Amino acid sequence: MDRTGTTARRALLAAGAAAAAALTGCSPNESGPRRATLRSESAETVLRERGAELSGALLLRYDAVLTAHPTLAARLSPLRSEVVRHVEALAPTGSRLPPRTRPAPSASRPPSPAHVPPASPAHLSPASPAQASPAPAASGPERPAASSPAAPAVPPVPADAGAAVRELAAAERRTADGHAAALSAAPPEYARLLASVAAAGAVHAYLLTEGSR
Numbered sequence: 627m628d629r630t631g632t633t634a635r636r637a638l639l640a641a642g643a644a645a646a647a648a649l650t651g652c653s654p655n656e657s658g659p660r661r662a663t664l665r666s667e668s669a670e671t672v673l674r675e676r677g678a679e680l681s682g683a684l685l686l687r688y689d690a691v692l693t694a695h696p697t698l699a700a701r702l703s704p705l706r707s708e709v710v711r712h713v714e715a716l717a718p719t720g721s722r723l724p725p726r727t728r729p730a731p732s733a734s735r736p737p738s739p740a741h742v743p744p745a746s747p748a749h750l751s752p753a754s755p756a757q758a759s760p761a762p763a764a765s766g767p768e769r770p771a772a773s774s775p776a777a778p779a780v781p782p783v784p785a786d787a788g789a790a791v792r793e794l795a796a797a798e799r800r801t802a803d804g805h806a807a808a809l810s811a812a813p814p815e816y817a818r819l820l821a822s823v824a825a826a827g828a829v830h831a832y833l834l835t836e837g838s839r
Contacts, residue, residue, distance in 0.1 A: 676808065690780045709830075803824075
């Protein structure tokens, strides 16, 4: 009986040790792939931010050209719309389009100046001495106005529309080259997206170059 009891106790101890080893052994094995997944997701987020920033700078360039040359809206607006979609597709999930971008002006109706209401007769009458005197300045040091975040620097747009389009074509090529350069570090799915955006940018550059001849 003693021998049988000793054997049983040894079997139970061995089983417990095996179970403990299994529990402690599975934790590192599970955390390793998890850490690798997190690193991969973080790297892709950085790539997406860079890609969206690259196409976002191109979008600002389109806006600058359209502001300087609104007569180009019919030609440039379709390409600009595609660049907007590129920014949205490249950006990390949940991010928004940069607030500094704006819709392109309509080709059929150029932007009209702001409406100024006519002055009423009361506004045209001479001001009384009490009205003419300036308001007293507030006491204390003057506070500087709150500054807004600085927008990315956009190169000046040439006054000649043809030159502006040629520079826009060059910007499309640089953006496409930047996306192509990021392909080697991108995961497969995002690499396919980058390749598509780079190819679209090359087509845009070709269309802009051919149309300006």
